[in-house]
Amino acid sequence: xxxxxxxxxxxxxxxxxxxxxxxxxxxxxxxxxxxxxxxxxxxxxxxxxxxxxxxxxxxxxxxxxxxxxxxxxxxxxxxxxxxxxxxxxxxxxxxxxxxxxxxxxxxxxxxxxxxxxxxxxxxxxxxxxxxxxxxxxxxxxxxxxxxxxxxxxxxxxxxxxxxxxxxxxxxxxxxxxxxxxxxxxxxxxxxxxxxxxxxxxxxxxxxxxxxxxxxxxxxxxxxxxxxxxxxxxxxxxxxxxxxxxxxxxxxxxxxxxxxxxxxxxxxxxxxxxxxxxxxxxxxxxxxxxxxxxxxxxx
Numbered sequence: 001x002x003x004x005x006x007x008x009x010x011x012x013x014x015x016x017x018x019x020x021x022x023x024x025x026x027x028x029x030x031x032x033x034x035x036x037x038x039x040x041x042x043x044x045x046x047x048x049x050x051x052x053x054x055x056x057x058x059x060x061x062x063x064x065x066x067x068x069x070x071x072x073x074x075x076x077x078x079x080x081x082x083x084x085x086x087x088x089x090x091x092x093x094x095x096x097x098x099x100x101x102x103x104x105x106x107x108x109x110x111x112x113x114x115x116x117x118x119x120x121x122x123x124x125x126x127x128x129x130x131x132x133x134x135x136x137x138x139x140x141x142x143x144x145x146x147x148x149x150x151x152x153x154x155x156x157x158x159x160x161x162x163x164x165x166x167x168x169x170x171x172x173x174x175x176x177x178x179x180x181x182x183x184x185x186x187x188x189x190x191x192x193x194x195x196x197x198x199x200x201x202x203x204x205x206x207x208x209x210x211x212x213x214x215x216x217x218x219x220x221x222x223x224x225x226x227x228x229x230x231x232x233x234x235x236x237x238x239x240x241x242x243x244x245x246x247x248x249x250x251x252x253x254x255x256x257x258x259x260x261x262x263x264x265x266x267x268x269x270x271x272x273x274x275x276x277x278x279x280x281x282x283x284x285x286x287x288x289x290x291x292x293x294x295x296x297x298x
Contacts, residue, residue: 002295009053016070021057023050029089030110042093051117077125085132092137100166107170111177118181128189133171133196138164139203141217141226142261157204158215171196194281198272202257212255219260221247234260
Protein backbone atom coordinates (compact mmCIF):
# COMPACT_ATOMS: atom_id res chain seq x y z
CA UNK A 1 0.00 0.00 0.00
CA UNK A 2 3.05 2.25 0.14
CA UNK A 3 2.70 2.69 3.89
CA UNK A 4 4.95 1.38 6.67
CA UNK A 5 3.70 -1.18 9.17
CA UNK A 6 2.07 0.45 12.19
CA UNK A 7 4.16 0.47 15.36
CA UNK A 8 2.60 -1.30 18.34
CA UNK A 9 1.44 1.16 20.97
CA UNK A 10 3.28 -0.86 23.65
CA UNK A 11 6.61 -0.68 21.82
CA UNK A 12 8.28 2.20 23.60
CA UNK A 13 11.57 2.23 21.70
CA UNK A 14 11.97 2.93 18.00
CA UNK A 15 8.30 3.50 17.24
CA UNK A 16 7.05 5.87 14.55
CA UNK A 17 3.40 6.81 14.96
CA UNK A 18 3.13 9.36 12.13
CA UNK A 19 0.96 6.94 10.11
CA UNK A 20 -1.03 5.59 13.06
CA UNK A 21 -0.72 3.16 15.94
CA UNK A 22 -1.53 -0.51 16.48
CA UNK A 23 -3.29 -1.39 19.75
CA UNK A 24 -3.84 -5.05 18.88
CA UNK A 25 -2.20 -7.80 20.94
CA UNK A 26 -1.92 -11.53 20.50
CA UNK A 27 -5.02 -13.40 21.75
CA UNK A 28 -6.94 -10.32 22.87
CA UNK A 29 -10.69 -10.35 23.44
CA UNK A 30 -13.57 -7.88 23.26
CA UNK A 31 -14.88 -8.71 26.71
CA UNK A 32 -12.73 -8.39 29.82
CA UNK A 33 -10.91 -11.69 30.37
CA UNK A 34 -11.35 -11.64 34.15
CA UNK A 35 -14.34 -13.95 34.39
CA UNK A 36 -14.20 -17.64 35.22
CA UNK A 37 -15.14 -18.37 31.60
CA UNK A 38 -11.87 -17.36 30.03
CA UNK A 39 -9.03 -19.78 29.64
CA UNK A 40 -5.36 -19.09 30.23
CA UNK A 41 -3.36 -17.79 27.30
CA UNK A 42 -5.75 -14.91 26.64
CA UNK A 43 -4.29 -11.40 26.48
CA UNK A 44 -5.11 -9.01 29.35
CA UNK A 45 -5.41 -6.21 26.76
CA UNK A 46 -9.12 -6.44 26.00
CA UNK A 47 -10.89 -3.95 23.72
CA UNK A 48 -11.66 -1.60 26.64
CA UNK A 49 -7.95 -1.45 27.52
CA UNK A 50 -7.05 -0.81 23.90
CA UNK A 51 -9.58 2.04 23.77
CA UNK A 52 -8.02 3.57 26.89
CA UNK A 53 -4.61 3.33 25.24
CA UNK A 54 -6.02 5.19 22.21
CA UNK A 55 -7.34 7.94 24.51
CA UNK A 56 -3.96 8.19 26.21
CA UNK A 57 -2.25 8.39 22.82
CA UNK A 58 -4.60 11.17 21.69
CA UNK A 59 -3.88 13.15 24.86
CA UNK A 60 -0.12 12.80 24.32
CA UNK A 61 -0.38 13.87 20.68
CA UNK A 62 -2.32 16.99 21.67
CA UNK A 63 0.20 17.82 24.41
CA UNK A 64 3.44 17.05 22.62
CA UNK A 65 2.72 18.14 19.05
CA UNK A 66 5.90 19.55 17.55
CA UNK A 67 7.67 19.48 14.20
CA UNK A 68 10.03 16.56 13.73
CA UNK A 69 8.46 14.31 16.35
CA UNK A 70 7.40 10.78 15.43
CA UNK A 71 3.83 11.57 16.34
CA UNK A 72 1.04 12.56 13.95
CA UNK A 73 -0.51 16.02 13.90
CA UNK A 74 -3.54 16.41 16.21
CA UNK A 75 -5.98 16.55 13.27
CA UNK A 76 -5.15 12.93 12.37
CA UNK A 77 -7.88 11.49 14.59
CA UNK A 78 -10.69 12.80 12.39
CA UNK A 79 -8.99 11.60 9.18
CA UNK A 80 -7.88 8.14 10.29
CA UNK A 81 -9.27 4.72 9.44
CA UNK A 82 -10.12 2.84 12.64
CA UNK A 83 -9.85 -0.89 11.98
CA UNK A 84 -11.37 -3.57 14.20
CA UNK A 85 -10.42 -7.21 13.83
CA UNK A 86 -11.33 -8.70 17.18
CA UNK A 87 -13.86 -11.09 18.70
CA UNK A 88 -12.57 -14.41 17.47
CA UNK A 89 -10.89 -15.23 20.77
CA UNK A 90 -14.13 -14.47 22.62
CA UNK A 91 -15.75 -17.05 20.36
CA UNK A 92 -13.11 -19.78 20.29
CA UNK A 93 -11.43 -19.70 23.71
CA UNK A 94 -14.40 -21.31 25.46
CA UNK A 95 -15.74 -23.65 22.78
CA UNK A 96 -14.09 -26.73 24.24
CA UNK A 97 -15.32 -26.05 27.78
CA UNK A 98 -18.88 -24.73 27.35
CA UNK A 99 -19.73 -25.63 23.75
CA UNK A 100 -21.44 -23.58 21.08
CA UNK A 101 -24.58 -23.03 23.15
CA UNK A 102 -22.60 -21.57 26.04
CA UNK A 103 -20.59 -19.30 23.79
CA UNK A 104 -23.67 -18.01 21.97
CA UNK A 105 -25.13 -16.73 25.25
CA UNK A 106 -22.52 -13.97 25.60
CA UNK A 107 -21.96 -13.10 21.92
CA UNK A 108 -24.56 -10.27 22.07
CA UNK A 109 -22.32 -8.68 24.73
CA UNK A 110 -19.37 -8.90 22.36
CA UNK A 111 -21.32 -7.10 19.63
CA UNK A 112 -22.62 -4.40 22.00
CA UNK A 113 -19.10 -3.76 23.32
CA UNK A 114 -17.79 -3.24 19.78
CA UNK A 115 -20.71 -0.88 19.10
CA UNK A 116 -20.07 1.10 22.29
CA UNK A 117 -16.37 1.40 21.40
CA UNK A 118 -17.18 2.80 17.95
CA UNK A 119 -19.52 5.37 19.52
CA UNK A 120 -16.84 6.41 21.98
CA UNK A 121 -14.25 6.77 19.21
CA UNK A 122 -16.79 8.84 17.26
CA UNK A 123 -17.09 11.17 20.25
CA UNK A 124 -13.28 11.45 20.21
CA UNK A 125 -13.40 12.58 16.59
CA UNK A 126 -13.22 9.32 14.63
CA UNK A 127 -15.35 9.17 11.49
CA UNK A 128 -14.32 6.09 9.47
CA UNK A 129 -14.57 2.62 10.99
CA UNK A 130 -13.75 -0.68 9.30
CA UNK A 131 -15.03 -3.73 11.20
CA UNK A 132 -14.02 -7.20 10.01
CA UNK A 133 -16.33 -10.07 10.86
CA UNK A 134 -15.29 -13.47 12.23
CA UNK A 135 -13.63 -16.12 10.08
CA UNK A 136 -15.09 -19.58 9.34
CA UNK A 137 -13.42 -21.31 12.29
CA UNK A 138 -15.21 -24.54 11.38
CA UNK A 139 -12.67 -24.90 8.55
CA UNK A 140 -9.61 -24.36 10.76
CA UNK A 141 -7.40 -27.45 11.06
CA UNK A 142 -6.92 -26.80 14.80
CA UNK A 143 -10.65 -26.96 15.51
CA UNK A 144 -11.25 -29.88 13.17
CA UNK A 145 -8.72 -31.79 15.29
CA UNK A 146 -9.66 -30.53 18.75
CA UNK A 147 -13.39 -29.79 18.87
CA UNK A 148 -15.87 -32.59 19.51
CA UNK A 149 -18.00 -33.44 16.47
CA UNK A 150 -19.38 -36.36 14.54
CA UNK A 151 -19.18 -37.11 10.84
CA UNK A 152 -22.66 -35.68 10.16
CA UNK A 153 -21.33 -32.26 11.25
CA UNK A 154 -18.76 -32.20 8.42
CA UNK A 155 -19.86 -30.62 5.15
CA UNK A 156 -18.74 -31.65 1.64
CA UNK A 157 -15.69 -29.36 1.93
CA UNK A 158 -14.50 -30.88 5.20
CA UNK A 159 -15.65 -28.00 7.45
CA UNK A 160 -17.67 -28.15 10.67
CA UNK A 161 -21.25 -27.12 9.88
CA UNK A 162 -22.45 -26.23 13.40
CA UNK A 163 -19.42 -24.07 14.23
CA UNK A 164 -19.57 -22.13 10.96
CA UNK A 165 -23.32 -21.61 11.43
CA UNK A 166 -22.69 -20.19 14.91
CA UNK A 167 -20.16 -17.77 13.40
CA UNK A 168 -22.73 -16.78 10.75
CA UNK A 169 -25.21 -15.94 13.52
CA UNK A 170 -22.65 -13.75 15.26
CA UNK A 171 -21.70 -12.05 11.99
CA UNK A 172 -25.34 -11.27 11.18
CA UNK A 173 -25.75 -9.79 14.65
CA UNK A 174 -22.65 -7.65 14.13
CA UNK A 175 -23.84 -6.50 10.70
CA UNK A 176 -27.22 -5.44 12.07
CA UNK A 177 -25.62 -3.59 14.95
CA UNK A 178 -23.30 -1.69 12.63
CA UNK A 179 -26.26 -0.68 10.45
CA UNK A 180 -27.98 0.80 13.50
CA UNK A 181 -24.83 2.67 14.52
CA UNK A 182 -24.48 4.06 11.00
CA UNK A 183 -27.94 5.58 11.22
CA UNK A 184 -27.26 7.15 14.61
CA UNK A 185 -23.84 8.70 13.95
CA UNK A 186 -23.98 11.72 11.68
CA UNK A 187 -21.23 11.92 9.05
CA UNK A 188 -19.63 8.60 10.02
CA UNK A 189 -18.68 5.72 7.73
CA UNK A 190 -19.21 2.45 9.61
CA UNK A 191 -18.21 -0.38 7.30
CA UNK A 192 -18.85 -4.07 7.86
CA UNK A 193 -16.26 -6.23 6.05
CA UNK A 194 -17.28 -9.79 5.20
CA UNK A 195 -13.94 -11.59 5.33
CA UNK A 196 -15.86 -14.72 6.44
CA UNK A 197 -17.15 -15.18 2.89
CA UNK A 198 -13.73 -14.55 1.35
CA UNK A 199 -11.96 -17.09 3.58
CA UNK A 200 -14.78 -19.64 3.31
CA UNK A 201 -14.41 -19.52 -0.45
CA UNK A 202 -10.65 -20.14 -0.12
CA UNK A 203 -11.17 -23.07 2.26
CA UNK A 204 -13.87 -24.60 0.04
CA UNK A 205 -12.30 -23.99 -3.36
CA UNK A 206 -8.55 -23.45 -2.87
CA UNK A 207 -7.64 -24.58 -6.38
CA UNK A 208 -9.94 -21.97 -7.94
CA UNK A 209 -7.71 -19.31 -6.40
CA UNK A 210 -4.28 -20.70 -7.18
CA UNK A 211 -3.92 -22.65 -3.92
CA UNK A 212 -3.94 -26.41 -3.26
CA UNK A 213 -4.84 -27.14 0.37
CA UNK A 214 -7.81 -25.82 2.30
CA UNK A 215 -8.18 -27.51 5.69
CA UNK A 216 -4.57 -28.65 6.01
CA UNK A 217 -1.95 -26.61 7.90
CA UNK A 218 1.39 -25.79 6.29
CA UNK A 219 3.31 -25.52 9.55
CA UNK A 220 2.53 -28.34 11.96
CA UNK A 221 3.19 -31.88 13.05
CA UNK A 222 1.37 -35.10 12.41
CA UNK A 223 0.80 -35.05 8.68
CA UNK A 224 -2.52 -36.54 7.67
CA UNK A 225 -5.51 -34.52 6.52
CA UNK A 226 -4.87 -31.60 8.85
CA UNK A 227 -1.15 -31.69 9.75
CA UNK A 228 -2.00 -30.34 13.19
CA UNK A 229 -1.25 -31.68 16.66
CA UNK A 230 -2.30 -29.54 19.66
CA UNK A 231 0.66 -30.90 21.62
CA UNK A 232 3.19 -29.45 19.16
CA UNK A 233 2.39 -26.05 17.71
CA UNK A 234 4.19 -24.60 14.69
CA UNK A 235 7.88 -24.04 15.39
CA UNK A 236 7.87 -25.96 18.68
CA UNK A 237 9.63 -29.20 19.61
CA UNK A 238 8.46 -31.80 22.09
CA UNK A 239 9.35 -35.31 23.20
CA UNK A 240 6.49 -37.66 22.36
CA UNK A 241 6.82 -41.36 23.21
CA UNK A 242 10.52 -40.95 23.79
CA UNK A 243 11.14 -39.24 20.46
CA UNK A 244 11.81 -35.55 19.88
CA UNK A 245 9.47 -34.15 17.24
CA UNK A 246 9.26 -30.64 15.74
CA UNK A 247 6.36 -28.93 14.02
CA UNK A 248 8.02 -27.57 10.90
CA UNK A 249 6.83 -25.46 7.97
CA UNK A 250 6.06 -26.90 4.57
CA UNK A 251 8.21 -25.91 1.59
CA UNK A 252 5.31 -24.37 -0.33
CA UNK A 253 3.23 -22.13 1.97
CA UNK A 254 1.90 -20.34 -1.13
CA UNK A 255 -0.24 -23.45 -1.77
CA UNK A 256 -2.02 -23.34 1.62
CA UNK A 257 -4.89 -21.36 3.12
CA UNK A 258 -3.95 -22.27 6.70
CA UNK A 259 -0.49 -21.45 8.02
CA UNK A 260 -0.43 -23.14 11.43
CA UNK A 261 -3.95 -24.45 11.91
CA UNK A 262 -5.15 -21.16 13.41
CA UNK A 263 -3.84 -18.32 11.23
CA UNK A 264 -3.98 -17.81 7.47
CA UNK A 265 -0.93 -17.92 5.23
CA UNK A 266 0.44 -14.82 3.55
CA UNK A 267 -1.01 -16.14 0.27
CA UNK A 268 -4.52 -16.32 1.79
CA UNK A 269 -4.11 -12.94 3.51
CA UNK A 270 -3.11 -11.37 0.20
CA UNK A 271 -6.28 -12.63 -1.48
CA UNK A 272 -8.33 -11.38 1.49
CA UNK A 273 -6.59 -8.00 1.24
CA UNK A 274 -7.54 -7.67 -2.45
CA UNK A 275 -11.16 -8.39 -1.51
CA UNK A 276 -11.10 -5.74 1.24
CA UNK A 277 -9.48 -3.11 -0.98
CA UNK A 278 -11.89 -3.45 -3.88
CA UNK A 279 -14.80 -2.91 -1.48
CA UNK A 280 -17.05 -5.63 -2.90
CA UNK A 281 -17.24 -7.49 0.43
CA UNK A 282 -18.09 -4.37 2.41
CA UNK A 283 -21.46 -3.12 3.63
CA UNK A 284 -21.84 -0.42 2.49
CA UNK A 285 -19.36 -0.80 -0.41
CA UNK A 286 -16.09 0.96 0.42
CA UNK A 287 -13.67 0.87 -2.55
CA UNK A 288 -10.36 2.04 -1.16
CA UNK A 289 -9.14 3.42 -4.47
CA UNK A 290 -11.85 6.09 -4.21
CA UNK A 291 -10.49 7.24 -0.86
CA UNK A 292 -6.75 6.49 -0.86
CA UNK A 293 -3.77 6.76 -3.17
CA UNK A 294 -2.99 3.04 -3.26
CA UNK A 295 0.22 1.47 -4.47
CA UNK A 296 0.00 -1.89 -6.27
CA UNK A 297 0.48 -4.97 -4.08
CA UNK A 298 3.34 -7.17 -5.26
